Each structure stands twice: as structure tokens, then as C-alpha cells.
Amino acid sequence: MTDRSDADERPTDETPSIAPDTLADRLRSDDTTTVLDVRDRDEFERWHLAGDGVEAVQIPHMKFVQAQATGDVTDLAADLEEPIVAVCGHGEASAHAVGLLREAGIDACNLAGGMDAWADLYAARELDVDAPATIVQYDRPSSGCLAYAIYSDGEAAVIDPLRAFADRYVAAADERDAEIRYAIDTHVHADHVSGIRTLAERTGAAAVVPAGATDRGLAFDATTLEDGDGLRVGDATLTAMATPGHTTESISVRLESGDSGILFTGDTLFLEGVGRPDLEGGAEGAAAAARRLYESVRERVLVQSDETTIAPGHYSDAAEPRADRTYATRLEAMRDRLAALSMDEDEFVAHATSDLPTRPANHERIVAANLGLEDIDEETAFELELGPNNCAVGA
Template identity: 75%
Template sequence: MTDPAGRSADEPHSIAPDALAERIRSGDPLTLLDVRNRDEFERWHITGDGIEAVQVPHTKFIQAQATGGVTDLVADLEDPIVAVCGRGEASAHAVGLLRDAGIDAKNLAGGMDAWAGLYVARELAVDAPATVRQYDRPSSGCLAYAIESEGEAAVIDPLRAFADRYVDDLEERDVKLRYAIDTHVHADHVSGVRALESRTGAEAVVPAGTRDRGLAFDDGVATTALEDGDELRVGDATLTAVATPGHTTESISIRLDGVLFTGDTLFLEGVGRPDLERGDEGADAAARRLYESLHGRVLELPDGTTIAPGHYGDAADPRSDGTYAARLGELHDRLGALSASEAAFVERTTNDLPPRPANHERIVAANLGRETVDDETAFELELGPNNCAIAD
């Protein structure tokens, strides 16, 4: 058995990335012992309900092996302990020392590389004329979707790192990919739309406003630009573009009967941040546009509409089946941002913002075709939390 990064998950005293993700999702208490350097830990580490993340550099374990005192390094930590490093090697050494000292510890097989390579597909329970599968990347909370009907499919907000995964999954079910759709110019991950077009011949689809942002691909691929109200037919299902600017000027949501795929407009725990496209100076105006999109477009839909977001964070609670979605009425009742006045909404979405996604400027440039990055670089650029949401 191997983890998604191709490394063995059958090593003694190890835990596979998917097993760790399930444990985090369940909320069971767990200590994550990160043995990378402090700057690596602060830039990105594993979080979640019930997780206590602690950083102790591997050099201290090497010193303790020579001088004794391994138990002193974890004296204040609660069992069980899962150790993690970049590739699972330094943490495996630390786990060996801990277990020799009688401490309940396991190693994350493949380390943070394998964690970033984990991608879980689950069927999303919806009352709609299509089958919907939600793709979940636990390391960043990125969500993508495959909508299937009568042997045809569309994929919404695909990640380039997992382009082959969508293709393989659809081929396994003998489903033809007709459309690869982005809801906006992503700032946290490299888009898989053009990779899917190249691999399958599917139609590459982006919001019409993407051209105004400087779409600059010169590879000859004909990209379909969706305007508000435009429709795409997938088998017996119809996908309709709904203009929802605010997070970015070109942002759209995609409506399927009974479901709204909101991209980065509306999340289970908040709304999209308004400062990524034009910085702090343009955040107020973008926040007002987001308010108008939410109140004039999204909240006009029936309360029973399933909201399928583009991301989730630690504050989001999954359904019992592990998927991330909620009824619109539930979100309206739960999220203060949806009942706030416009002035209060602008205030809460422009003040005390979290750090911007790592490498967001280069990721945007890649998604617009202004910068060419290979697969390895693309994977490295998007490592870390997405930070695209303003938690309520």
C-alpha cells in the first residue's frame, strides 16, 4: 500500500494521510509533533479540531539521542502523538526514539508532501438531476466538483495537480468530460482547466470577466467565456452561470437545479475575502460588490438550495458523510455576515484580514497565462492554507 505521493504507508508505526484526515475530521484529540524548522512550521502546518500542533526541530532529537532526554522533549505533550516532517524521514527517526522511550507515537507516512497529495472523492447528496462528486484536498481545504449526467460530465474548479485523477475517475465510470470550468481566477491553487482540455478535449470555460483581468494564454486553446445567465448542458442537467462579483471582479457561481456551486463567494463558515485582486485600496469597493452579490443573487434562491463551496476551513463542520455543504437557509441563520447591514458587512470583511495565500501573485499569473510553471513548481507554489475566506 502506498500513500498518494507514492510512499509506503505500511511502515511500522506509521499512519497514512487518509487515515490522519479521517481522524482529524472525527475531532479526536491528537498531538501533531512537527519536526521541521520553525519557519517551515509557521508557514504551513496541519491544523484541525482536536489538534494540538507543536514544533520541536529534528536537531533536538539528534542531540537527545546522543545525550539522553528524549522524553524531556515531549514531556508536556499528550498521547497519542503523530510526528511529521517534509517527506516522513526525519519524523520517522523521531518516532523510533519516542517509541523506544515508551511513548505512543506514529509517523505520518510521506510527510507533508504526502499530506498535500491526498485527494478524497465523495458523492455529494443533493436533490438534483445529476450525480455530484466532491473532491476534497484536506491539506488546503480546496474543493472541486464533478457533475455527471447521462454519460457526460463537467468539472468545476479543478486543480492542475490532480488533473489525471479526474480523468481516471471519469474513465472508470465511462463518462465523457465535456466542460472544465473555473468560477474565478484562483489565487491559492493552479487551475486544472487547461490541463483537462489538453488531456481530454473538454471545453475550457472561464468567467467572461477573466479577459478583463488579462487572460493571456497563447496555446491556441479556444476558451469559452461565460456571461451571467449563460447555460451549459451536461446530459439531462443544465448548468447556469450566476454573476457573483466581489471576491474578484469576474467571480461567478454555477447553478444546478437545487445546488449552487459558489466558488469563493460563500463558504460554510464565512464569505470570500475582497482584497486579493486589487489589494487593500480596492477592498472596500469589492466588499460592497460582494454584499450586492450575496443579497441580490445568492440569498434570493430558495432556502433549501444546497451551497457547495470552493473551500472549507477549520471552522467548517462536515456532514456525517464527510462532505462539505449546507442548505442556504441554514447559512443565513448561522452566518452574521449574511444578516449584517452593508456598512457592517464591509467593516467585517476588510478589517483584520488573515495573511494572503502563499505565492498568490505568481499563482494568479500562472492562471492567467502570464507565467509558465511546470507541474513541480505549481505543486510547490500552492502548498499551505488557502486563506481565501473571511471566517464569520
């Protein structure tokens, strides 16, 4: 790690800083932000702040220590466009760098808490939709992961919960005086450690998975959902809809509300693309999986009414949030915007299997953990899932 414990390199109350949630808002704007990462190169390459509005630059902290001794801080930052946000692991080394930059007259501030605090940021926002329930979307900007809590008449269900934030769901349900009845995964996740078992242990909720997860080696007791199965949450009904392709067992979950229901699509359909088809079967199985995904999108999702709200399991930098900063939209808007939704089958398969991004880091261990095949502690789980979401194929 590049953080140093020397007293003069610790952040002080005088160090100008930016909170993680404020930085998230800035990165959603059209302004370009220079992010100066003072961690070592391997840490930077493993995971760093990125996005359309981010100019990421890595200069190790030791160079700032050396520049402090030689008086060359201005030269070190000569090519950096201001304003600058400096980051490190915990916010200490970057605070030291910010102090030096500001002494040199450079507009810089520190990311409070560093990348650890960035990974810990988890925003909860209510979806403005017409539904027989209150729906809260949980947003983890560091990875683009989205989860949902559905509240109705003193009961709740959580869809695609993250283990790292299990306490948040429990506390929120307590605040609403609601009992969590179900913790549901739409598929066996490869990019984050699932929280369904943790929620089941802490609240007595049923851990719920698609029925096909058993074929992938599910090693813990869970309620399984077949296509068409329903779960009652207060006055609301959640219905499972088989949508294989991203994985063989993938489901979407529909919250019934007349013609204008809400469809939680997991990793089947995103606002800016579709789920990648190679995480389960590798490159050799990607084409067959893409054909299953095509069928799911065409025959299960696109037959829903135009008024259906699509609530995905992830978002990327290409996704545009709504005015309330949530990531959801009506299916009608997606039909017009996403080219993949109007492709024929062969075009779709070619699109879904070409130029795929790097697989999510540690995906094999994460899948094993989510199937119950490997036990990992909380610290290891948190480390395994650090990094961007790579589960999507672009529009």
C-alpha cells in the same frame, strides 16, 4: 530539509504510522492531537498542520539525533501530550523520531509519507442531493480546496479543478465511461493552480472561465461565460450567475433541479463565511469589492430558494461536514447560522474588510499562472500552492 538518508533513520515496517486519510478523519473529531513537526523552523512556519483540534509543536530532527546520543529523549518530549503524530517532509526523519519516542515509552506514530503525502491526499465523495446528475465533491484537506465533477448521461463537467489532480478527474470519468465536456473555473484563483487547461489538453474539454477574466489579462483561448449563460451536460443544465466581490469576475454556477437546485458558489459564499474582498485589488480596493460582494450575496444568492444546496469552493476548520463527510448545506440553514447574511451593507463591509488573514502564499504568481501569463512546471506549481486556504472571511 530535515530528512536524513542514513539507513537506521528510514521508516521500517515496524514503525507505527497513520495514513493521511485516517489523520484527516481524526482531525475532524473533537479529540485533540499533538502534531510533532521535526522539520526546520522555516519549513514549519511556512506551512504546518493546524486546526481546532491540533496542538502543533516544532522540535527539529537534529535535536532527536542529539538526544539519541545523550539518552535525553524523554526530557525532549516531556511537555508533549500523548498520543503524538510526528511529521516531516517525506516521513523519514519523523519515523526516526517516533522510534526514539516509543523506545522511551511514549505513545507516538508517524504520518506515513510526511507532508508530501498530506498535500497529495484528495478524497472523492458523492453528494447526497436530489439532482438530475451525479455530483462528486473532491476534498483536499491540506488546503481546504473543494472541486466538483458533475456526471449526466455519459457527459461530465468539472468545476474548479486543481492542476495537481488532473489525472484523478480523467481516471474517474473513464471509470464512469463519461466524456469531460467542460472544465470550469468560477474565478481566477489565487490559492491554487487551476487545472482547466490541463484537462482541456488531455481530454478535449472546453476550458471555461467567467467573461470578466479577459479584463484581468487572460492570455489563453477559453470559452467565456456571461451572466445567464448555460452549458448542457447530458440531461443537466449548468447556468452561470455573476457574483462579483471576491474578485471582479467571480461567478457561481447553478445546477438546475426545480426549486431545489445546487449552487456552486466558488469563493463567494462558504459554509462558515464569505469570500475575502482584497485579493484582486489589495487593501485599497477592499471596501468597494466588499460592497459588490454584499450585493452579490443579497441579490443573487439569498434570493434562491431555501432548498437550494450551497456547494462552496473551500472550507476551513470552522466548517462542519455532513454525516457523509461532504461540505455542503441548504441555504435555509445558512441564513440562520451566518451573521454576515443578515448584516446591513455597512456592517457587512466592515466585517469583510477587518482582521483579514494573511494572503495565500505566492498568490501573485498563482494568479499569473491561472491567467496564462506565466508558465510553471508541475513541481513548481505543487510547491507554490502548499499551505492553508486563506480565501475566506469568518462568519
